[in-house]
Amino acid sequence: MARHMITFLPHDRKIEVDDGEILIRAAMETGVHINASCGGEGVCGKCRVIIEQGQVDDGLSERLSPEDIAKGYRLACLAKVRSDLVVRVPVESDVDSAVLNLQASPRHTARIRTFDLNQLKEQGLFIPPVEKKYLELPEPTAQDNIADVSRLLHHLKIEHNEHRLVMDLNVMRTLPDLLRQGNFKVTATIVRPVREDGKNKIVQIESGDTTDQNLAVAMDIGTTTIYGEVLDLNSGEVLSNYGDFNAQISYGEDVISRIVFSEKTNGLATLQTKVIETVNKVLGQIIKKAGIGRDEITTITLAGNSTMTQLLLGITPQYLRRAPYVPASNFYPPFAAADVGIDLAAHAIALVYPGVASYVGGDIVAGVMGSGMYRSDKLTLFMDIGTNAEIVIGNKDWMVCTAASAGPAFEGGGVTFGMRAARGAIEDFSIDLMTLEPMIMTIGNVRPKGICGSGLITIVARLFEAGVIDNRGKFNQALGLDRIRQREGVWEYVLVWQDATQIDRDISITEPDIDNLIRAKGAMYSAAQTLLEEVGLTIGDIEEVILAGGFGSYIDLEKAMTIGLLPEVDPNHVTYLGNSSLLGAKMSSFTNRLRRDVGEVVRMMTNFELAETPSYMDHYMGALFIPHTDLGAFPRLAARLELLKGVNR
Amino acid sequence: MARHMITFLPHDRKIEVDDGEILIRAAMETGVHINASCGGEGVCGKCRVIIEQGQVDDGLSERLSPEDIAKGYRLACLAKVRSDLVVRVPVESDVDSAVLNLQASPRHTARIRTFDLNQLKEQGLFIPPVEKKYLELPEPTAQDNIADVSRLLHHLKIEHNEHRLVMDLNVMRTLPDLLRQGNFKVTATIVRPVREDGKNKIVQIESGDTTDQNLAVAMDIGTTTIYGEVLDLNSGEVLSNYGDFNAQISYGEDVISRIVFSEKTNGLATLQTKVIETVNKVLGQIIKKAGIGRDEITTITLAGNSTMTQLLLGITPQYLRRAPYVPASNFYPPFAAADVGIDLAAHAIALVYPGVASYVGGDIVAGVMGSGMYRSDKLTLFMDIGTNAEIVIGNKDWMVCTAASAGPAFEGGGVTFGMRAARGAIEDFSIDLMTLEPMIMTIGNVRPKGICGSGLITIVARLFEAGVIDNRGKFNQALGLDRIRQREGVWEYVLVWQDATQIDRDISITEPDIDNLIRAKGAMYSAAQTLLEEVGLTIGDIEEVILAGGFGSYIDLEKAMTIGLLPEVDPNHVTYLGNSSLLGAKMSSFTNRLRRDVGEVVRMMTNFELAETPSYMDHYMGALFIPHTDLGAFPRLAARLELLKGVNR
Structure with missing residues (x-):
């Protein structure tokens, strides 16, 4: 696909994008603010830019006069890039270039670490x-x-x-x-x-000779979704994949509600039947897609959290949710897949990823395996971000881990206009440092419906940098903005006025929303701090960060560091693992050496129960600020905040 | 129970017997001949003896005159011993004491080697x-x-x-x-x-504490009968036992007919179901008799021949009966008993005795284990006598084995009046060296119906010693006895005249009967010879003999040596193992060390296929004589025959 270089003036920021990219998205990516609130449907008409050189398709609107169009004005949310471009963004005349440069850091998401078969082969680890x-x-x-x-x-x-x-x-x-x-x-x-x-x-x-057929399955048993892949053990290729909702979901959305259900009469059997039902459905699909015979599959490697694992195996999970939170086992023996109802031939062996503790299960161990952190010299922070956040810190010599309850803020829960990452969710946000007018990007470039987790992080980070909220997440009422208002006793900032939304209301972010996010990020950050303290280190010692969990790939890293969710490291040292559980299951399907390592990894991972670690509460209290009471741990942000003080609004 | 000493005159032979023993049986035991043919019902009235001292009950009959009774005459087949006795047997006046001494060797059956828990404990082998x-x-x-x-x-x-x-x-x-x-x-x-x-x-x-309950089951899976025992692994005691017919029996009496049936549609599944049915029936009985809970049994050790083992496990036995006679496996892994339908708890593990070859199966390995021959310095001959005869020769350093088809003569098959060892079967026999009149003992002391295997051996041995048959098993027609006659072209010796039998015919033994026995014993003896030759030894090197198989305990050893079934060793060096398969299963249930030995034993046992061993046929031809063409291997018999030549009939 053709690539085009776009230069934004007066910022003089350049970015290379694919042919056909929406112009406003290119601006957002490189940190150029353009007022915009309708998500890209041309409704608000605010995102006017002048195409000084080059060619765009579309970008026309009745909101532009014929004269404007003749001058090269286009709506950035509609214009598609078709050549190299020079684009001028109209800005307040008194904005100097220093402010322009401060306006936004380019969007930077974590590099996705995918399964690298060649690396595995080079390292001599491809030994099925x-x-x-x-x-x-x-x-x-x-x-x-x-x-x-x-x-x-x-x-x-x-x-x-x-x-x-x-x-x-x-x-x-x-x-x-x-x-x-x-x-x-x-x-x-x-x-x-x-x-x-x-x-x-x-x-x-x-x-006869069937050596050309050597197939395995890797499967991630998620609380919400079950993903499977058919693997060719000869070539290392993934022949097919498929994911489907865990049929247990009708018995509760999260692990706790599943455990509660399992304690009812026949509850455990019902939940086991349901998860096996989905496993078999996924199996059926990947077998069909791969065009293989069911009997050709010899092993299935399964990874899931402790609750999913125990339910799959028909082992009561009730003691996982009750103090002192004891799992049935860390390790499970290989067994005939058919013995638990998995629809494979009698000879197919099931391998279940071992876990470490009630809330640091096989999915996390698989993630640690997939990340390779247990073979790295560097001090690495592994974070699986979600309602139940799991954190692993360490390197090839030692690892510590814990789980923290972050609450549902990252998944859109407890946020007034929160929603899952779906079409219409505000996923990116910028604010003009002078006018404090917002720039809104939604998933699917449609009018906004709500805010997803990664959007929430960016919104809060930008509002903080722009001085709209203070380090406790409270609005600066002194700004006198009409977007900052109080309704039913709650202060909020209006992101999108009603007429530019898909819903018949203004979309805003409230102080309680921000508070929920602060508590969620504070729980994770302080968990990492507590773990580090247990081993005599501090957050500043972290060299690498590995993100796992559903929305890790969408997080704007610099913004996540601004709010104090992630420690401030070079964003290039942050990677995202994708479906880390599936990745681990796949890797150990392909290499016997890594299967052996799994046992070692589990033994290396020392679990800490935060509730039993007195300093956790202190760290948590310190983390309930943006970014933190200890700004010294965020030197890049501190320097930036220093510069931003000079912006004369 | 009181014991009494009986002295028989004029032989001057003494024997101690239990109170109540039948007098004629005491005579037979010590080798004293008394004419008798009705088996003990007083019908023939021939077994007249004089009680010179002491007390008997019964023994009266209308065939004795009041004068006889007054003189002390009694019928030996009816008289019960009640005190020490001096009994005179009327004999021909010209019989000298040399002939009396030659008349019969005392009956000598093999010492039964039973399970000896104390020995196991003393040897430090009781390690459940x-x-x-x-x-x-x-x-x-x-x-x-x-x-x-x-x-x-x-x-x-x-x-x-x-x-x-x-x-x-x-x-x-x-x-x-x-x-x-x-x-x-x-x-x-x-x-x-x-x-x-x-x-x-x-x-x-x-x-809680259930260490006082530690139970196992040992089971012999016989082609005909399945025996089981509940074992207390703490004490070493057998808590209960039970045997029942293998329900497969309605699909064929022997292994070959079972294999043939297994090849029909659903045949294998049917036979597996049937044998498991009997296993469960026997289990039910022994559990009930022991008064234990089914779930308390943790292991079941099973021993059977290769066909029974493969049928039990659901493995086609068809290649066992077809050249080149290949079993599916020698060793079988431990498995969950419930997996093959054995009605035990899910945790109960089944252990199956390994075999050596198609016709040297787990029952024989169990016998070798039970016999301890693999730990002995002495060169030992192990013989499982039956239609399929298995022979093992060796000691602690090496073992060789083979199977020979002996034919059904030992089980009463192919013998005109042959029958299984049951009530009315002639089980012992003596012949007056002068008059050539027989003495007949039956199982149950009732009138004869037929001849069982051990009886057949003794009859042929005595007929040979008395010169009634020659070393080819042909009748000496020159004797002019009315008992020797030809009917429908077949020569025979009448054992019992019609009026003394339970059937309306004379009971006789024919030349073809004798021929069948000679071929059966010849097959076994020559198999042993062939094995010995393979290892550079001869039959004379045998130091110990161990008998297994259904009727081993009934065989009169000296007679079996006389016909050349057993090599001529000191009868005190012959032992009988009882149900050797069950014995082995029991022993390895009780001791882990012996379970380990089983694998070694199998590896030590080198199997020879007789059909592939050219010298077998030569040895076989030489063994088709009584006792053998090589009389030098039977020095005791040769000396005795020398003395018998002097008897003037």
Whole structure:
């Protein structure tokens, strides 16, 4: 796809974008503020810019006069980039270039760390735990009539240097006929042990040479969604993927309500049935999409939080939610997938990711595996941001972890106009430092309906920088803005007036909304501080940050640091893991070495219960500010705030 | 019970018997011949003896005159011993004492080797593979909230020095609730690995202290009969036992017909269902008799021949009966008993005795285990006598084995008046060296119906010694006896005239009968010879003989040596194992060390296929004589035959 260079004047900021990009989005990306509140439908008509050089499509509106159009005016929210451009943004005449530069930092989201098969291969880690061996056995004779199993094992030992082999009854049952049907030419599927002193398990025998088919499934058992992938263990490729809502969702949205339901009569059985139902639905889809036979799948690796894991296995989760919060087990043995109702062949083995504690489950361990932080020299902060926030800190020598209850603010809960990240959600925001007029971007470039988690972070960060709110999240009523107002005793800032929304109300952000966000980010930040203190370090020692969780890829990192959600590190040292649970499940499907590491990782991860760590409350109180009582930990922000003081509004 | 000493005159043979013993049986036991053919019902009236001293009950008959009775005559087949006795047997006047002494060797059956718990304990071998540990775990606290499984394993490690522990999902499922119901005081049942490098498996958790209940089952899966025992692993006691016919029997009497049936549609499934049905029936009975709970049984050890084993496990046995006779496997992994339909709790583990070859199965390995021959310095011959005869030769350094088809003669098949060992079967026999008149003993002391296997051996041995048949089993027609006659072209010796039988015919033994026996014993003897030759030894090197199989305890050893079924060793060096399969299953239930030995035993046992061993046919031809072409291997018999030549008939 063609790329075009856009230069915004008078800011003189440049950005390269894809052909067809909406102009206002390019501005937002590079930190150029253009007043705009309708999300991109041309309704408010505020986002007027002059195309000085180059070509755009669209951008016309009845809100522009023929003269304006002749002068090159276009609405930035409608104009599509078709060539290199020079675009002038009309600004107040007395704005000097210093203010223009202060106006906004470019949008910067975390680099997404995806599954890198080549790296795995280069590191010599691509050693699939399931191997197929094609065997041409000598046919039995009167002089050589050892048992079929002995013949097979002997051949594997002598010709393939395979040792410590075991075979279950179900495979033995198939062996005599298969050997003779295939003239003693068969393929044996061998599952490697997780621990080196374990056994190599022959899980399937097939007639003829089927070594070109070696398939596994990785699956993330999320509280909300279950994702699966079919993996080709020979090539390392993902053949198909699919995700669907966890059918347990009708019994409660979060883990606590699921646990409560599980305690009712037949509750546990019902929830197990439901999750298996979804697992089988996802399996059916990925098998269909990959165009493979169900029986060709030999292993399924599952990762989920402790509640999801125990429900899947039919183990009561009730003690997870009751002090002192004890999981049934950290490790689960491999088992026949069919034993819990997973619709795979009898020989398919299920591997369940181990967890560390009631609220640091297999999904987090999978994330840590996927992140590679346990093999890094650098002090790394792993954050899974959500209602239940999990935090892991450490490196190749040690790791500590904990879980904090952040509340639902990041997912749009407890926020007046909060919503999930969906079409119409305000996902980005800028504010003119002089006029304090907003610039609004929505998912799908449609008129706004509400605010999603990443949008909320950016809004609060920009309002703080612009001095609209103070470091306690309270509005500066002295500004005398009509957008700042009190309704029913609650102070708020109007983001979008009613006529530019999809709803018949003004969309605003209130002080209680901001307070909820501060408490959510404060819980996470102080959890990290507390963990660090336990190991004699401080937040300043963090070198790398790894984000996981549903909306980590959307967070504008600089803004997240501004509000004190993330420690202030070089944004280039922040990566986002995507579906970290699925990533971990996939990685350990592909490499036996990493499967072994999982056990080590769990043993390395020392869990702290925040409720049992007295200093947590102190840290939490300190974190209930923007960014924090300790501004010294945010030197870039401190310098910027210093400059912003000079802006004469 | 009171014991009485009986002295038979003029033989001057003495024997001590229980109060109430039938007098004629005492005579037979000590080798004193008394003409008798009605089996003990007083019908033939021939067994007249004079009670010279002491007291008998009964023994009166209308066949005795009042004068006879007054003189002390009684019928030996009716008289019951009530005190020490001196009994005179009327004999021909010209019989000298040398002939009397030659007349018969005392009956000598093999010493029965039973399960000797004390010996096992003395040898330090009583180390049950299942142990229960009572644990008082610390209750979890906020400071110590590790997972339930970790808590249990940690405690076992620290307080009980238990390592390499594993636990299946089904146990994990029960753990959280059980721990809390029992205030964290529980009993863990641990199954030890067969191999030392294996895992210790926690198979059950119970609330409170249940260490006094530690139960296992041993079971012999016979083609005809299934025997089971409940074992107390704490004390080593057998709490109950029961045997029942294998319900497969309606699908064929022997293994070959079962295999043939298994090849029909649903045949395998039907036979598996049937054998499991009987296993469950036997289980039900022994559980009931022992007064225990079904769930208290943690292991079941099963031993059977290769066909029975494969049918039980649902593995097609069809290749067992087709050249080159390949079993599916020698070793079978431990599995959940419930997985094949055995009606035990989910945690109960089934252990199946390994086999060596298609016709040297787990029952024989169990017998070898039970016999201890693999730990002996002495060169031992193990013989399981039956239609399919299995032979093992060796000692602690090496073992060789084979199976020979002996035909059904030992079980009464292919013998004109052959029958199983049941009431009315002729089980013992003597012949007057002068008159060649027989003495007949039947099972149950009733009139004869037929001849059982052990009876057949004795009859042929005595007929040979008395010169009634020659070393090819042909009748000496020159004797001019009316008992030797030809009917429908077949020569025979009448054992019992019609009026003394339960059937309306004379009971006889024919030349074809004798021929069948010679071929059966020849097959076994020559199999042993062939095996010995393979290892550079001869039959004369045998030091110990161990008999197994249904009728081993009834065989009169000296007679079996006379016909050349057994090599001529000191009868005191012959032992009988009883149900050797059950014995082995029981022993390895009680001692983990012996379970480990089983694998070694199987690897030590080198199987030879007789059909592939050219010298077998030569040995077989030589063994088709009484006792053998090589009389030098039977020095005691040769000396006796020399003396018998002097008897002037």
